[in-house]
Amino acid sequence: MAVALYQAKAEFFRMLGHPVRIRVLELLQAGPTPVRDLLAELEVEPSSLSQQLAVLRRSGIVTATREGTTVVYALAGGDVAELLRTARRILTGLISDQSVLLAELRAGADRAEREDRPG
Template identity: 55%
Template sequence: MSEPLYQLKAEFFKNLGHPVRIRVLELLSLREHAVAEMLPEVGVEAASLSQQLAVLRRANLVVTRREGSTVYYRLTSPRIAELLSVARGILSGVLEGQAELLADLRATGPR
């Protein structure tokens, strides 16, 4: 018997559940990147980046190609970039709502 879809979705989102992985996916949404290009953008040690890239590879969210000693990463699907864009839109709405709530709290003052 196969895993229920909701469990697969939970595992999918769990694989996205790390700031370094999100940043890597954002970079790869723009274009293919070599590991050395990602390091300064992500701001972690090489070993940590390698570990997070391995998680993304196992989840089939990224693929690699080798050119000499350089390893390049790219997204397996442009829909991953779409998902990140949708998440940004959702977060923008949430933050706008929180900003409105904060403004209301400040306007009413202490009671």
């Protein structure tokens, strides 16, 4: 039986649901990157990075090539970079909206406090 598209999307987003994986994908937007450079940028143990890279590799959104003793990772296509840019735009908008709402709530609370003061 075929997996429904919404189920496949849910699995895809679950696969992306780890901060180290997201950071790896962000770093790979700059181009193919050796594992040692990824380790230098990330504050994780090599075994943890290896596990996260394996998840990304199995999903097919990154590729790995061996150059001598060095393994180099790259994004499998530009769509992942576009997805990350879109997510950044969405999150920036949400945070901005929340900041505006918070400022409005604080201003309202300040007004209410001034009005409640005797004198």
